[in-house]
Amino acid sequence: MSSAREASTSFVQRAKDTPSALLLFAQLAGVLLYPFMEGTRAGRAAFAVLGIVVLTLAVLAVRRTPSFTWISIALGAPAVVLLVAQIVSSAAWLTPWSAAFEAALYFYTAVGLIRYMFADRRVTTDELFAVGATFTLVAWGFAYVYVLVQYLAPGSFIAAIDPEAQRSWMELLYLSFATLTSTGLSDVVPVKPFARSVSMIEQLAGVLYIAMVITRLVGLSAVRRGNRVDRSRTGDRDGS
Numbered sequence: 543m544s545s546a547r548e549a550s551t552s553f554v555q556r557a558k559d560t561p562s563a564l565l566l567f568a569q570l571a572g573v574l575l576y577p578f579m580e581g582t583r584a585g586r587a588a589f590a591v592l593g594i595v596v597l598t599l600a601v602l603a604v605r606r607t608p609s610f611t612w613i614s615i616a617l618g619a620p621a622v623v624l625l626v627a628q629i630v631s632s633a634a635w636l637t638p639w640s641a642a643f644e645a646a647l648y649f650y651t652a653v654g655l656i657r658y659m660f661a662d663r664r665v666t667t668d669e670l671f672a673v674g675a676t677f678t679l680v681a682w683g684f685a686y687v688y689v690l691v692q693y694l695a696p697g698s699f700i701a702a703i704d705p706e707a708q709r710s711w712m713e714l715l716y717l718s719f720a721t722l723t724s725t726g727l728s729d730v731v732p733v734k735p736f737a738r739s740v741s742m743i744e745q746l747a748g749v750l751y752i753a754m755v756i757t758r759l760v761g762l763s764a765v766r767r768g769n770r771v772d773r774s775r776t777g778d779r780d781g782s
Contacts, residue, residue, distance in 0.1 A: 561606055562655065563671035565599040569678040572596060576712050583632060589711075590625040596682075597621055597644065600651040603675065606668065608661060609654030617647040638693035641686040648683035652676045656751075660758060673755055677722070680751065684744045685711070685718040691737050698737035702729040717741075722748040 572592050579585035579592075597618045604614040624640035627633065655676040659669050692698050692709060699709045699717070709717075713730050720728035721744045732738045 560668040560671055561599065561603045562668050562675045565596070565603050566671050566675040566678060568592075568596050568599050569675070569682065573715070576715070580710055580712060586632070587629045590629045593625050593640075593644070594622050597625075597647060600647055600679070603672075604651050604654045607651075607654035607658035609650065609657060614647060614650060614654075617643055617650060621647060638690050641689040641693075645683045645686035645690065648679045648686070652679040652683065655679070656754070677751065680744075680747060681718045681722050682715065684722065684740070684747075685715040687740055688714040688718065688737070691740060695734050695736060698732060698734040699730055700733050701731070718744065721745055724748055 575592065576589065579589040601611070601614045601618050605611050621640050621643035624636050624643065628636050628640065655672045659672050659676075688699070688709075689711065692714070696708065697706070699714070700706070701709060701713060709730055717728045717730040717732075720726060721741050724745060732741045
């Protein structure tokens with residue numbers, strides 16, 4: 543009994559120490575589970591519940607960053623309320639409103655995590671998870687922007703299958719990941735001008751983010767090498 547309690551305490555402590563890991567794993571779990579949630583009302587309710595969990599983890603992740611927690615709460619609280627309202631009423635017109643708040647929260651959290659990763663010269667385990675969590679946050683944020691764009695301008699996106707239909711959340715998330723990574727694998731295509739503009743901005747965001755991460759890692763490697771050289775020279779002088 544004592545060992546189980548200790549294991550539980552250790553897990554809770556690790557979760558507190560690595561909120562970015564929880565956020566990343568929750569988002570990756572969502573990517574795998576969302577295809578099974580779109581067809582039924584119960585699935586859509588589960589989709590909303592998972593969205594609330596991810597929003598909560600995003601707010602918790604911001605607490606570790608230099609950004610303001612109260613702003614993340616101000617963005618997340620309306621999104622949670624709207625998601626709960628969708629569970630209760632299944633009102634489709636609430637979707638673009640919740641998408642707007644969720645996109646804003648994910649982008650704000652992504653900026654906070656970038657500031658968190660660049661705040662010092664020491665890379666922690668949570669900062670390594672933050673690299674992945676930031677990328678998925680940006681991908682999700684743009685997917686929700688696409689939801690809003692599609693609501694404001696129906697027909698903004700077409701696909702190989704049923705091209706005239708409204709694109710599902712999973713299709714737009716797939717488009718977002720394909721655009722952010724610049725793989726170009728998505729069969730979902732933005733065809734209206736504003737949708738294409740948003741897609742181009744996401745492409746730029748993906749390239750800049752990868753460049754920033756690489757620059758960060760190279761810079762830290764140079765600093766570590768410089769510190770080792772300085773210590774070795776100091777040791778040689780002391781030895782002599």
